[in-house]
Amino acid sequence: MKITMKDIAKEANVSVATVSHVVNGTKHITEEKHKRIMDIIRKYNYIPNSTAKNLRKKTTMTAGLVVSSFPDSFVTEMVYGIEERAREMGYNLLLVNTNENRDYEEETVNLLYSKMVDGIILSPTSNDIDYLNAYTENGFPIVLVNRSSPVVKNAPSVTGDNFQTGYDATTHLIKHGHKNIGFIYAVPDVSTTNHRIDGYKTALAQANLPFNEDLLELGFATVNGGANAVRSLLAREKDITALFIQNDLMLVGVISKLRELSIKIPEDIALIGFGDFASSTIIDPPITNIVLPPETIGRTSFDVLMSKINNPDYSKHIELPPTLIVRKSCGC
Amino acid sequence: MKITMKDIAKEANVSVATVSHVVNGTKHITEEKHKRIMDIIRKYNYIPNSTAKNLRKKTTMTAGLVVSSFPDSFVTEMVYGIEERAREMGYNLLLVNTNENRDYEEETVNLLYSKMVDGIILSPTSNDIDYLNAYTENGFPIVLVNRSSPVVKNAPSVTGDNFQTGYDATTHLIKHGHKNIGFIYAVPDVSTTNHRIDGYKTALAQANLPFNEDLLELGFATVNGGANAVRSLLAREKDITALFIQNDLMLVGVISKLRELSIKIPEDIALIGFGDFASSTIIDPPITNIVLPPETIGRTSFDVLMSKINNPDYSKHIELPPTLIVRKSCGC
DNA sequence: GATTTACGGTAAATGGTTTTACTAAGGAGG
DNA sequence: CCTCCTTAGTAAAACCATTTACCGTAAATC
Numbered sequence: 001m002k003i004t005m006k007d008i009a010k011e012a013n014v015s016v017a018t019v020s021h022v023v024n025g026t027k028h029i030t031e032e033k034h035k036r037i038m039d040i041i042r043k044y045n046y047i048p049n050s051t052a053k054n055l056r057k058k059t060t061m062t063a064g065l066v067v068s069s070f071p072d073s074f075v076t077e078m079v080y081g082i083e084e085r086a087r088e089m090g091y092n093l094l095l096v097n098t099n100e101n102r103d104y105e106e107e108t109v110n111l112l113y114s115k116m117v118d119g120i121i122l123s124p125t126s127n128d129i130d131y132l133n134a135y136t137e138n139g140f141p142i143v144l145v146n147r148s149s150p151v152v153k154n155a156p157s158v159t160g161d162n163f164q165t166g167y168d169a170t171t172h173l174i175k176h177g178h179k180n181i182g183f184i185y186a187v188p189d190v191s192t193t194n195h196r197i198d199g200y201k202t203a204l205a206q207a208n209l210p211f212n213e214d215l216l217e218l219g220f221a222t223v224n225g226g227a228n229a230v231r232s233l234l235a236r237e238k239d240i241t242a243l244f245i246q247n248d249l250m251l252v253g254v255i256s257k258l259r260e261l262s263i264k265i266p267e268d269i270a271l272i273g274f275g276d277f278a279s280s281t282i283i284d285p286p287i288t289n290i291v292l293p294p295e296t297i298g299r300t301s302f303d304v305l306m307s308k309i310n311n312p313d314y315s316k317h318i319e320l321p322p323t324l325i326v327r328k329s330c331g332c
Numbered sequence: 333m334k335i336t337m338k339d340i341a342k343e344a345n346v347s348v349a350t351v352s353h354v355v356n357g358t359k360h361i362t363e364e365k366h367k368r369i370m371d372i373i374r375k376y377n378y379i380p381n382s383t384a385k386n387l388r389k390k391t392t393m394t395a396g397l398v399v400s401s402f403p404d405s406f407v408t409e410m411v412y413g414i415e416e417r418a419r420e421m422g423y424n425l426l427l428v429n430t431n432e433n434r435d436y437e438e439e440t441v442n443l444l445y446s447k448m449v450d451g452i453i454l455s456p457t458s459n460d461i462d463y464l465n466a467y468t469e470n471g472f473p474i475v476l477v478n479r480s481s482p483v484v485k486n487a488p489s490v491t492g493d494n495f496q497t498g499y500d501a502t503t504h505l506i507k508h509g510h511k512n513i514g515f516i517y518a519v520p521d522v523s524t525t526n527h528r529i530d531g532y533k534t535a536l537a538q539a540n541l542p543f544n545e546d547l548l549e550l551g552f553a554t555v556n557g558g559a560n561a562v563r564s565l566l567a568r569e570k571d572i573t574a575l576f577i578q579n580d581l582m583l584v585g586v587i588s589k590l591r592e593l594s595i596k597i598p599e600d601i602a603l604i605g606f607g608d609f610a611s612s613t614i615i616d617p618p619i620t621n622i623v624l625p626p627e628t629i630g631r632t633s634f635d636v637l638m639s640k641i642n643n644p645d646y647s648k649h650i651e652l653p654p655t656l657i658v659r660k661s662c663g664c
Numbered sequence: 665g666a667t668t669t670a671c672g673g674t675a676a677a678t679g680g681t682t683t684t685a686c687t688a689a690g691g692a693g694g
Numbered sequence: 695c696c697t698c699c700t701t702a703g704t705a706a707a708a709c710c711a712t713t714t715a716c717c718g719t720a721a722a723t724c
Contacts, residue, residue, distance in 0.1 A: 004679090004680055004681085005680065005681065006680075006681095014703080014704085015703070015704045015705070016680085016681080016682095016704090017682085017683080017703075017704055017705075017706095018702085018703060018704070020681070020682060020683085021682095021702095021703090023681095024682085026682085026683085027701095027702080027703085028701080028702075029702070029703080030701095030702065030703090033702085033703090045466065047442060047445055047446045048446060048680085048681075049387075049446065049448065049679085049680050049681065050443075050446040050447045050448065050681090051383055051386050051387045051392070051447065051448045051679090051680080051681090052387055052679070052680030052681040052682085052709090053680080053681050053682075054383050054681090054709095055381075055383045055384055055387055055679090055680080055681075055682095055708095055709050055710065055711090056680085056681050056682045056683080056708070056709050057681085057682065057683095057709085058709075060383070062426070062447075065427075070411075070412055070415070071408045071409060071411070071412040076403045076408050077403060079402075079403070080402055080403040080429070083402070083427060083428070083429050084429070087428065087429070092426050092428065092443070092444075092447070093426065093427050093428075094394070094424050094425065094426055094427075095397075095415060095425050095426075095427040096415070096419065096424065096425075097412070097415050097416070097419070110379060111382075111424070112424075113379055114379045114380055114381065114382045115382045115383065115394075115424070116381060116382065116383045134377060223610050223613075248610070249610050252610045252611050252613070252614055255614050256613060256614055259614075277611070278555050278580070278581050278584045279584050279609070279611040279615060281555075281584070281588060282584055282587050282588055282591075282615055283611060283614055283615060284616050336709090336710060336711080337710065337711060338710075338711095346673080346674085347673070347674045347675075348674090348710090348711080348712095349673075349674055349675080349676095349712080349713080350672090350673065350674075352711070352712060352713085353672095353673090353712095355711095356712080358712085358713085359671095359672080359673085360671075360672075361672075361673080362671095362672065362673095365672090365673090380710085380711070381709090381710050381711065382711090383709090383710080383711085384679090384709070384710035384711035384712085385710080385711055385712070386679095386711090387678095387679045387680065387681090387709090387710080387711075387712095388678070388679050388710085388711055388712045388713080389679090389711090389712070389713095390679075
């Protein structure tokens with residue numbers, strides 16, 4: 001049978017209040033009683049019941065973390081950063097992966113709310129998440145991470161600067177003389193993709209190059225997804241000389257497929273990938289990537305959640321800048 | 333202000349018990365009252381407080397997941413499997429990464445216990461975890477995953493068959509004529525490493541080859557860690573003709589370093605890696621890996637936790653077999 | 665017609681803690 | 695000696711739900 005504060009109090013011949021004060025140091029208790037109580041606590045290896053404590057204190061020191069595409073490598077690193085920062089701040093994390101399912105996301109937020117988490121860090125499945133406003137407008141702290149959404153009010157966000165990401169990658173390829181740049185992506189209708197496409201378009205426009213919608217290719221975020229995407233893209237658009245690929249797994253598929261088709265990288269088709277994964281350096285040719293800092297995004301988002309919890313008016317949209325890591329696949 | 337069952341009851345002119353019965357379907361309530369109550373619940377968007385519920389019911393539908401080396405790719409896939417299975421079973425997961433810190437692991441188990449999780453899935457930092465027995469002997473459900481430990485009683489485990497992993501990889505290299513096989517690993521004093529070394533030794537013994545302790549090299553589980561490990565290993569042992577590397581990041585470092593030293597793979601040194609990561613196929617030469625199924629290990633471990641929760645006597649040690657994925661780096 | 669049984673509903677206890685408001689006792693100051 | 699603080703300790707309320715035990719009433723059974 002589980003031992004409670006009441007049991008300790010009884011054995012020590014004091015009130016539960018006194019035991020509570022000893023446990024939490026909320027009031028000075030005479031040396032003698034303090035020792036007596038502590039001895040009994042240790043004797044029984046008493047561990048206070050946080051659930052009861054949470055109920056009373058209306059706080060759980062737990063945050064919800066809702067991600068949409070675990071275990072994508074970017075998301076994984078981000079989760080790592082969030083978990084680490086949470087741990088440093090004495091918080092625990094309730095992790096849920098929605099697998100890009102919007103309805104399940106909504107259910108999950110409900111569930112986490114009912115579990116009385118102190119706040120939620122959410123990487124939404126889509127832009128269509130106005131259900132969140134019911135929470136945020138009531139002052140429940142929610143911060144958007146990685147992906148943002150224009151429809152939700154009163155929720156700070158921490159993301160990469162995806163416009164700049166699309167812009168920088170595209171501009172770099174344009175500088176190499178490319179005019180027909182394929183854009184391969186994995187998730188439609190989310191800010192990450194949309195903003196990168198905006199950046200892509202803007203870079204083209206600034207170079208007086210036309211935007212061709214057919215150069216955009218959606219695929220699954222897997223190796224095969226990448227292979228299939230590049231196959232159908234190349235079948236449709238013969239003049240492509242460069243590819244900007246938004247996902248590391250897809251990139252592997254793309255490379256396989258290009259080799260299979262005896263298309264040389266970067267001579268025939270230049271490549272820029274997204275996200276710095278370890279083997280980029282040892283692939284032939286070494287891959288040029290544009291990267292955003294997932295761990296920093298994660299850590300920052302937790303800090304923002306803390307700010308939001310402590311100050312309901314807190315409202316910032318933080319965008320972290322990308323870095324282009326130039327190697328050989330872009331033709332440099 | 334948060335709305336409670338009491339508020340609903342008041343507005344509906346019924347007792348809280350009745351509201352509870354409507355919410356949980358625990359008793360039949362007349363159509364008319366049922367509707368009246370449900371309408372009010374919807375009107376206020378009432379969400380029951382799980383903390384109060386948990387306190388009363390002594391169960392939280394939440395499990396603790398304590399991993400030691402997130403975001404290692406194997407562990408990440410495993411976490412994915414666990415999370416997915418938990419979700420399917422209506423459970424939530426409290427995720428904590430101990431970063432190979434044994435003391436923090438102990439603290440964490442305490443914390444999770446106090447949070448009244450229904451059980452814990454733990455990937456321990458070391459073999460030295462007898463503190464766990466205080467929990468398991470009291471019937472608190474703990475299952476060990478990925479790594480097991482001989483000192484903890486009454487805790488089922490789900491791991492890969494690491495003995496076989498070490499044995500199969502080594503045997504394969506021996507068949508290619510290799511006699512001096514380096515073994516590069518990242519974590520000392522854990523079952524995964526120890527069992528693989530046992531398998532390595534057994535394979536050597538069966539081939540009447542001597543075991544040389546100096547062929548074992550410990551390094552950090554990073555790209556640089558791999559590069560450093562292979563450098564110091566080769567400086568010490570000139571005759572090495574094959575390497576078995578336990579970690580994908582280290583493998584990348586090893587390949588970089590070997591190329592830097594103009595050592596050809598597999599002609600000069602053959603390679604077997606652990607774990608199937610996507611780019612294995614596009615690296616030159618394609619990497620031969622021995623793999624264990626992290627997602628299945630994860631899913632299974634959650635099922636085992638369910639079994640343990642429902643039956644305190646449940647006690648199984650499940651080991652999943654490895655598969656050798658032969659490509660070119662081993663010289664095949 | 666007497667006795668069960670079923671049904672709908674509720675009061676109150678319960679879960680384990682925190683926290684407020686109060687008491688009693690001892691000490692200081694005048 | 696009286697008053698005023700301070701201090702150590704405690705009783706009880708609060709947190710928000712679930713669940714047991716019970717109470718009428720009406721229907722069913724013999």
